[in-house]
Amino acid sequence: MSDAGGVVKKFMFVNRKAPYGTVYALESLEVVLISAAFDQDVSLAFLDDGVYELTKGQSTKGLEMKNFSPTYRALEGYDIEKLYVARESLEERGLSEDDLLVDVQVVSCAEMADLMAEQDVVLSF
Amino acid sequence: MATIDVNGKSFEVDEEGYLINLGEWNEAIAERFAGDDNTQLTPNHWEVITFLREYYNDYQIAPAVRVLTKAIGKKLGPEKGNSKYLYELFPYGPAKQACRYAGLPKPTGCI
Amino acid sequence: MLHTVNKSPFERNTLKTCLAHAKPGSAVLLIEDGVYAALSGTAHSDMVTQAMAQVSVYALGPDLDARGVANRVLNGIKVVDYAGFVDLAIEHPATQSWL
Numbered sequence: 001m002s003d004a005g006g007v008v009k010k011f012m013f014v015n016r017k018a019p020y021g022t023v024y025a026l027e028s029l030e031v032v033l034i035s036a037a038f039d040q041d042v043s044l045a046f047l048d049d050g051v052y053e054l055t056k057g058q059s060t061k062g063l064e065m066k067n068f069s070p071t072y073r074a075l076e077g078y079d080i081e082k083l084y085v086a087r088e089s090l091e092e093r094g095l096s097e098d099d100l101l102v103d104v105q106v107v108s109c110a111e112m113a114d115l116m117a118e119q120d121v122v123l124s125f
Numbered sequence: 126m127a128t129i130d131v132n133g134k135s136f137e138v139d140e141e142g143y144l145i146n147l148g149e150w151n152e153a154i155a156e157r158f159a160g161d162d163n164t165q166l167t168p169n170h171w172e173v174i175t176f177l178r179e180y181y182n183d184y185q186i187a188p189a190v191r192v193l194t195k196a197i198g199k200k201l202g203p204e205k206g207n208s209k210y211l212y213e214l215f216p217y218g219p220a221k222q223a224c225r226y227a228g229l230p231k232p233t234g235c236i
Numbered sequence: 237m238l239h240t241v242n243k244s245p246f247e248r249n250t251l252k253t254c255l256a257h258a259k260p261g262s263a264v265l266l267i268e269d270g271v272y273a274a275l276s277g278t279a280h281s282d283m284v285t286q287a288m289a290q291v292s293v294y295a296l297g298p299d300l301d302a303r304g305v306a307n308r309v310l311n312g313i314k315v316v317d318y319a320g321f322v323d324l325a326i327e328h329p330a331t332q333s334w335l
Contacts, residue, residue: 014332016250016253016334016335017335024335030233033186033189033233034233036189036192037189037191047253048249048253066185067185068185070183070184070185071184071185071186073183073184074183074184074186074188074192077188077192077195077196078189078192109256109257112257113256113257113258113259114259116237116257116332117237117259117262119330120329120330121330122237122330122331122332124332124333124334124335125335
C-alpha cells in the first residue's frame, strides 16, 4: 500500500484469449480488479485474440454466461487507465479503435515490447 | 442452499446472506435484510442502494468501497462521497452491507 | 526478461507472438508442448533459428525426453533441467509466461 510507504511495482496483465471460449479473459479481469486494491502501477495489454475481449456489442443472453464486457468500462473508476492494444492484432481481425468499448492506446509491436520490458511483473492470460 | 421468506415468497441466498438471483430483488427484500440487522432504511440508505443497482446495471460488478465512495461523491456530492457518511449509514461496511441489501454479489476484491 | 512458452507452434501462435515481443538479450525457454518448437526439420525451425540471432533459446530436457524428441533439437538451443529453469528465473529480473 502506498499509504504505508510500500514499494509501487509495475504490473502488466497480458490478455491474449478471446472471451467465453475459455475462462482466461474473465479470470484476468477479476485479478485486475483485485489488484486495484493494492495501489500498484497496473496496465493491461491486449494482443492476438485478446482484442476480442474489448469489442462492442457483446450479448451473452443465449449462452447463460455473464457478459462481462461492460466491466472494462468500470476500470477507469478503479484508476486503471493504461490499456494498450496491439495494432497488428486489430488489423488482422479487421477491427479498428472504433470497434472497442473503452478508450485505449493502440501501439505497435515494438512499442508493446518496450512496455513489457519495463514491467516488474507480467501476468499472462 | 439457504433461503429467506419475504411476503410469502422464498428466495435463495448464499452462505453469507447474499441474494443468489439478482433479478429477483425487490424493495421488500432490502427491508428484510436491513430488519435482520436492526437497521431502519432511510431515504439516505435508499439513495445508496439505488446507486449500487444502477452501478451494477452499468458495469456488471459490485464496486470496491474506494470506488463506490468516489463514484457517490461524483454523483451525490462530497458530503456523501466520504467513508464517514457511508459507514454511518452502513456500519458493517458500505460495500458489503449495502451491496447485500441491493441484491448484488459481494464486491470483487473484498477480502 | 525470461519468456516461457508452453504451447506447440503447430497449434497456437504463442511462440510467434512471444518472439515478436522478446527484446534482444532476453531468454526464451520452451516447456511442455512448447518444446516441439525446439526441433529441427519442422515448418517452424527457421523462425526459431532466426530468433536465436537476438535471443537465447532454451528447451526443458524432461519435456523433450517425455515426448521422445531429445535427439532432434536444433543446433544452438540449450537444453536445461529443472534446476536450469530455476537458474534462468533467478538470472532474469522478470518472467513472462506465454500461454
